[in-house]
Amino acid sequence: MYTLYWSAGSASVAPHLVLAEIGGKAAFKRIDMAKNEHKSAKYLKINPHGRLPALADGRKILLESAGICMYLADRHPKAKLAPKPNDPARGAFNQWMLYLSNTLQPAYLRYYYPDRITGEATGTAGVQAKAKEELDAIYRHIDRHLAKRGPFLLGGQPSAADYYLLMLSCWQDPVPELYKRFPKVKRLADALRKRPAVRKVLAENGLA
Ligand SMILES: N[C@@H](CCC(=O)N[C@@H](CS)C(=O)NCC(=O)O)C(=O)O
The missing domain is CATH 3.40.30.10 (Glutaredoxin)
Structure with a gap:
């Protein structure tokens, strides 16, 4: 278990x-x-x-x-x-999981914990401003992809990568602004939020 x-x-x-x-x-x-x-x-x-x-x-x-x-x-x-390991669609799945966890997630860390980069109180505003720009560019890339190939990252069906993106989108400051700026990210999040299991978990996490 x-x-x-x-x-x-x-x-x-x-x-x-x-x-x-x-x-x-x-x-x-x-x-x-x-x-x-x-x-x-x-x-x-x-x-x-x-x-x-x-x-x-x-x-x-x-x-x-x-x-x-x-x-x-x-x-x-x-x-x-997830596509099976020998399915050609697996490449895109791996790519998105790693992009989200290696690129988007660390940008949030720089935004929320700029002092971990500077090591001191000075210079944090600059790190945070840069992280905000990076977040914007990353979401623009994701939104464009979803507009062309969506509604989910791999196309018509949701995968674990979409659940990962939903989590990260909930970290945005503030969330409604993200969804307003990036409508295809919102469409993905809204589609997942319709699922009862998702609603329950988000409520337990204070993200409903
Ligand atoms: N790369 C790790 C990061 C985990 C992580 O940093 N989790 C945060 C909560 S979102 C944490 O536990 N922070 C406590 C700390 O850094 O001391 C993962 O994705 O699992």
């Missing part, structure tokens, strides 16, 4: 959504970051980096949100959340 270690609104949202779409039995252990539970000795045994999420599959522990989503999608092909 799976156990997802999660925290509301964090990088655990995407695996949370993917697990919900797969259905079946899973346990959900909430880690309260406000109480610093992610740095507790108990949790550090699960994830030595002290970060969310983590997934236990029996005795095996998996880290990294995107990696967990890909693992779950592959283990549950009936949910059709």
Whole structure:
């Protein structure tokens, strides 16, 4: 059985959504970051980096949100959340999962934690302004792709990559402005939000 270690609104949202779409039995252990539970000795045994999420599959522990989503999608092909590894469409799936987690996600980190880049209080405004520009350029690229090839990243059917994008879109400051500027990203998010499993998880994460 799976156990997802999660925290509301964090990088655990995407695996949370993917697990919900797969259905079946899973346990959900909430880690309260406000109480610093992610740095507790108990949790550090699960994830030595002290970060969310983590997934236990029996005795095996998996880290990294995107990696967990890909693992779950592959283990549950009936949910059709990823093309099979030997399907030519797999290339685009891998590309989007990595683009979202390696390019879009770090831009959010620079926006919300500019001090991690500068290492001091000065210069943070510049880092944040640059990150905002980058976010804009990334979403413009995604929106154009969705306009041509959508409504989902791989075309007609949603995959784990779309759930990942939904999570990241919820991190925007402010979310309604993102959806206003990028209507095809909004269309994708709205389509996923119609699904009862998605609505439930977003509500649990305070993102409804
Ligand atoms: N690359 C990791 C990043 C995980 C991550 O940084 N999670 C944040 C919450 S969104 C966290 O736990 N931050 C606590 C910290 O950095 O101390 C992933 O995608 O799983």
